[in-house]
Amino acid sequence: MTQNPTQKPPVTIHRKDYTVPAYWVNTIEIGFDLDPAATRVSTRIILQRNSASPNKDVELLGDGVKLVALRMNGKTLRKGVKGYSIADGKLRIANAPDEITLEIETLVEPEKNTSMMGLYVSNGNFFTQCEAEGFRKITWFPDRPDVMAKYTVMLRGDKKKYPVLLSNGNLIEQGDLPKGRHYAKWEDPFKKPSYLFALVAGKLVCQEEKFKLNSGRKVLLQVWVEPGNLDKTQHAMDSLKHSIRWDQERYGLELDLDRFMIVAVGDFNMGAMENKGLNIFNTKYVLANPSIATDTDYANIEAVVGHEYFHNWTGNRVTCRDWFQLSLKEGLTVFRDQEFSADMIGTDSGRAVSRIENVRMLRQVQFSEDAGPMAHAVRPDSFVEISNFYTVTIYEKGAEVVRMVQTLLGRDGFRKGMDLYFARHDGQAVSCDDFRAAMAHSSGRDLAQFERWYSQPGTPQLKVRSHYDAAKHTYELTLSQRCKPAAGQKKPLPFHIPVAVGLLDDRGRDMALTLDDATIDPVPFTQESVRIEPVEMRMDARASTSSARTGVPFKSSRINKPATTCVLELTKAKQTFIFNRVSSKPTPSLLRNFSAPVVMEYDYTDQELAHLMAHDSDAFNRWEAGQRLAMQRLLNLIKQVQAGEALTLDELFINALRTTLIDTALDPSFREVVLTLPSELMLAEQCEVIDPQAIHTARQFMRKTISEKLKADFIAVYAANLTPGKYSPDAKSAGKRGLKNLCLSYLLGWQDESTLQLAHAQIDAADNMTDRLAALMALVNTGSKTAQQPLKNFYRDFKNEALVVDKWFSLQAIAMHTDVTAVRKLMTHPAFTLKNPNRARSLISSFCNGNPSQFHAADGSGYAFWTEQVIALNKLNPQVAARLVRTLDHWKKYQPALKQQMQAALQKVAATKGLSKDVQEVVFKTLG
Numbered sequence: 001m002t003q004n005p006t007q008k009p010p011v012t013i014h015r016k017d018y019t020v021p022a023y024w025v026n027t028i029e030i031g032f033d034l035d036p037a038a039t040r041v042s043t044r045i046i047l048q049r050n051s052a053s054p055n056k057d058v059e060l061l062g063d064g065v066k067l068v069a070l071r072m073n074g075k076t077l078r079k080g081v082k083g084y085s086i087a088d089g090k091l092r093i094a095n096a097p098d099e100i101t102l103e104i105e106t107l108v109e110p111e112k113n114t115s116m117m118g119l120y121v122s123n124g125n126f127f128t129q130c131e132a133e134g135f136r137k138i139t140w141f142p143d144r145p146d147v148m149a150k151y152t153v154m155l156r157g158d159k160k161k162y163p164v165l166l167s168n169g170n171l172i173e174q175g176d177l178p179k180g181r182h183y184a185k186w187e188d189p190f191k192k193p194s195y196l197f198a199l200v201a202g203k204l205v206c207q208e209e210k211f212k213l214n215s216g217r218k219v220l221l222q223v224w225v226e227p228g229n230l231d232k233t234q235h236a237m238d239s240l241k242h243s244i245r246w247d248q249e250r251y252g253l254e255l256d257l258d259r260f261m262i263v264a265v266g267d268f269n270m271g272a273m274e275n276k277g278l279n280i281f282n283t284k285y286v287l288a289n290p291s292i293a294t295d296t297d298y299a300n301i302e303a304v305v306g307h308e309y310f311h312n313w314t315g316n317r318v319t320c321r322d323w324f325q326l327s328l329k330e331g332l333t334v335f336r337d338q339e340f341s342a343d344m345i346g347t348d349s350g351r352a353v354s355r356i357e358n359v360r361m362l363r364q365v366q367f368s369e370d371a372g373p374m375a376h377a378v379r380p381d382s383f384v385e386i387s388n389f390y391t392v393t394i395y396e397k398g399a400e401v402v403r404m405v406q407t408l409l410g411r412d413g414f415r416k417g418m419d420l421y422f423a424r425h426d427g428q429a430v431s432c433d434d435f436r437a438a439m440a441h442s443s444g445r446d447l448a449q450f451e452r453w454y455s456q457p458g459t460p461q462l463k464v465r466s467h468y469d470a471a472k473h474t475y476e477l478t479l480s481q482r483c484k485p486a487a488g489q490k491k492p493l494p495f496h497i498p499v500a501v502g503l504l505d506d507r508g509r510d511m512a513l514t515l516d517d518a519t520i521d522p523v524p525f526t527q528e529s530v531r532i533e534p535v536e537m538r539m540d541a542r543a544s545t546s547s548a549r550t551g552v553p554f555k556s557s558r559i560n561k562p563a564t565t566c567v568l569e570l571t572k573a574k575q576t577f578i579f580n581r582v583s584s585k586p587t588p589s590l591l592r593n594f595s596a597p598v599v600m601e602y603d604y605t606d607q608e609l610a611h612l613m614a615h616d617s618d619a620f621n622r623w624e625a626g627q628r629l630a631m632q633r634l635l636n637l638i639k640q641v642q643a644g645e646a647l648t649l650d651e652l653f654i655n656a657l658r659t660t661l662i663d664t665a666l667d668p669s670f671r672e673v674v675l676t677l678p679s680e681l682m683l684a685e686q687c688e689v690i691d692p693q694a695i696h697t698a699r700q701f702m703r704k705t706i707s708e709k710l711k712a713d714f715i716a717v718y719a720a721n722l723t724p725g726k727y728s729p730d731a732k733s734a735g736k737r738g739l740k741n742l743c744l745s746y747l748l749g750w751q752d753e754s755t756l757q758l759a760h761a762q763i764d765a766a767d768n769m770t771d772r773l774a775a776l777m778a779l780v781n782t783g784s785k786t787a788q789q790p791l792k793n794f795y796r797d798f799k800n801e802a803l804v805v806d807k808w809f810s811l812q813a814i815a816m817h818t819d820v821t822a823v824r825k826l827m828t829h830p831a832f833t834l835k836n837p838n839r840a841r842s843l844i845s846s847f848c849n850g851n852p853s854q855f856h857a858a859d860g861s862g863y864a865f866w867t868e869q870v871i872a873l874n875k876l877n878p879q880v881a882a883r884l885v886r887t888l889d890h891w892k893k894y895q896p897a898l899k900q901q902m903q904a905a906l907q908k909v910a911a912t913k914g915l916s917k918d919v920q921e922v923v924f925k926t927l928g
Contacts, residue, residue: 027045165184192316864905
């Protein structure tokens with residue numbers, strides 16, 4: 001590995017080194033005199049010594065802020081032994097008194113802040129982003145999540161340039177000042193850490209509504225946007241109201257402020273930020289109307305609005321003690337927003353599709369992360385740059401861990417645990433262990449072993465073997481688990497894995513699940529999770545009247561209606577579970593609803609998978625069976641491509657797809673996900689040595705074959721799922737459009753004049769972005785010259801809509817005929833800029849991550865392009881640059897020639913002067 005010798009190596013921060021703060025901050029008063037070139041920040045903080053800390057020094061953190069003045073208890077302090085010292089971003093005052101009032105004046109330069117952390121300017125307006133460590137870019141402060149204080153904020157600025165002045169909490173005073181200036185004073189009545197501070201100032205307009213809470217109290221809801229975007233705010237407002245209602249009904253949690261504000265900004269590193277009462281959003285997750293937003297956009301807006309609102313309790317009222325506990329708020333809140341989104345759909349099949357989409361992303365991205373150089377536990381043990389740990393492991397895997405708790409305790413038991421969690425920790429900064437303890441204590445369950453999901457990285461491998469005894473009418477399932485240790489990790493101990501199981505008879509009906517009298521009778525999975533003890537645990541129960549594992553009294557009960565789904569709890573390396581009274585050999589439906597984030601191995605036959613795909617009452621496993629059939633064939637096709645053999649696809653698979661496609665009893669949205677093939681990235685994960693061109697060839701062959709064999713069915717289903725009339729983003733209509741547009745994409749895989757005409761006709765007739773974009777993407781992906789004019793027309797019609805221009809760049813970046821030369825040409829387009837994260841992601845990240853066959857070109861041109869962009873983005877926005885580095889996470893798995901070129905590209909970045917901590921950490925870990 002080549003590293004620039006003049007560059008100081010980054011410091012690693014370890015969870016084990018956590019110490020409590022030396023001082024608490026009771027209150028903070030902070031004033032801003034807003035100026036893009038030089039904003040003056042005046043801060044007054046009252047600190048009190050923490051008796052639990054032996055440290056007597058005040059430590060404040062700062063990053064790139066100019067200190068103008070510092071006073072302690074009215075006395076000006078200067079650098080020196082008797083004053084303060086500054087080193088490595090830390091300002092120290094030695095041997096300070098027990099109670100202190102600090103007055104701090106700083107200067108910051110918002111218009112030069114391209115990192116978009118701290119205070120920055122976007123399109124002439126002021127915004128902040130303080131999570132995780134942005135507040136220290138504004139003023140010197142103990143910028144850590146366990147230091148919580150009450151904030152009073154004074155904003156002053158030019159009234160004409162910045163007519164709107166917003167901050168957290170409630171507006172308590174506003175008025176005019178001399179020389180055309182004005183002010184607004186805000187007070188947040190709740191203690192919060194500095195990462196939840198927010199400021200917005202500029203020319204904005206809002207949609208607002210009064211909303212009545214269950215308690216009868218009325219609150220003000222506002223969605224703030226730039227002028228000209230007010231007609232795109234209704235869906236965000238509706239989503240906010242839905243979120244408030246849902247949290248009241250599901251968890252008994254009510255909005256605690258007098259107002260709740262959402263603000264949309266076009267320059268933003270993240271999707272959104274949950275600042276207390278003043279959520280700042282990327283415009284991508286606020287702005288929507290039928291002409292600019294797709295069905296997916298509408299769904300994402302609802303989910304992200306819900307996510308940020310739900311943080312008001314799971315993240316704000318109860319926050320994380322330190323950044324190692326990040327999943328305490330993010331994993332829990334992702335679980336909550338997933339449940340919210342599923343409930344908003346309102347149907348069983350809709351919930352299943354929502355679950356499928358979540359798991360598909362988990363497998364493609366998080367499982368990949370677990371197998372790569374940046375693998376880390378849900379609660380990491382160390383980091384160099386915390387922004388690199390806003391990952392799918394923290395969010396999505398963290399959500400799966402929370403979901404498993406609900407599976408183990410049942411929905412009612414989980415709610416009791418949440419109630420206890422809030423009762424214990426409201427207003428506190430706590431840890432993942434505190435959440436787990438509340439769940440354990442409220443339920444009486446022993447969740448000590450379950451902690452390993454937080455502390456051990458990696459994806460467990462679940463192996464299942466079965467045996468049917470026709471004479472005894474018993475069916476055995478033997479479950480075993482293992483997990484590969486991540487780099488530098490010890491061998492993982494067994495996880496506590498809930499495995500939801502059902503059994504199907506030869507007619508596809510669910511079989512009743514019964515066990516011997518010494519075990520707990522199962523109850524329906526949909527009502528409450530079932531614990532079926534393994535054979536060795538049942539023997540322990542005979543010898544004693546208590547469960548050896550949980551320490552709670554063992555009870556046996558009878559249920560008149562046996563369950564058809566139950567949860568087996570795997571807690572050891574290997575365990576056997578026995579079902580009784582099984583009249584015929586069943587087909588097992590394993591890991592129903594994806595009850596644990598594991599990779600499951602079971603030797604299904606093609607006939608068993610087709611049986612499950614046609615009959616399983618668990619919709620997730622019905623989809624899963626189809627995915628397994630497709631994956632097996634795709635992997636075989638890859639081998640055939642590499643061996644130069646003729647490619648073939650069997651009729652069993654084609655017929656299984658046809659059966660689902662034409663089954664009108666199934667929701668269109670479900671048929672769409674079943675007919676969607678595993679992605680090239682998913683296929684790469686299954687290969688020991690990755691050959692991008694062979695993967696692409698194999699998948700394209702399968703798509704074209706399906707298109708040819710099912711052409712008549714696709715045409716019929718396309719026509720049957722038209723949605724005439726006024727556009728609506730409701731789940732039913734969106735499902736029909738999704739299936740229709742999937743049919744169109746398949747039809748264009750085997751293109752002829754009629755299918756090209758079908759795409760052009762849809763573009764011309766479309767009255768909504770979903771249909772127009774889907775047809776244009778399918779057309780562009782063919783490489784047909786007839787796509788050029790519709791592509792030009794699309795830009796002409798939407799050149800003033802930034803979010804749609806992002807779509808225009810992205811659809812070209814991922815088109816399979818787009819090579820590096822074409823991407824470079826697109827970068828010269830007047831609408832392209834590296835400075836805007838959305839625009840950079842829409843073209844550069846889309847190409848590098850979403851077009852693997854072209855990015856991994858044999859000549860290495862994709863890697864040269866990647867190197868240039870990482871280095872350029874590092875200077876502008878380290879967070880965006882670090883995420884782009886992750887494209888080469890798995891370089892060691894590729895073919896030797898590609899592997900060497902990727903290694904050289906990584907080494908070139910590593911040797912670059914002035915690398916940010918963000919990029920350094922990822923590059924050095926990736927190189928190993």
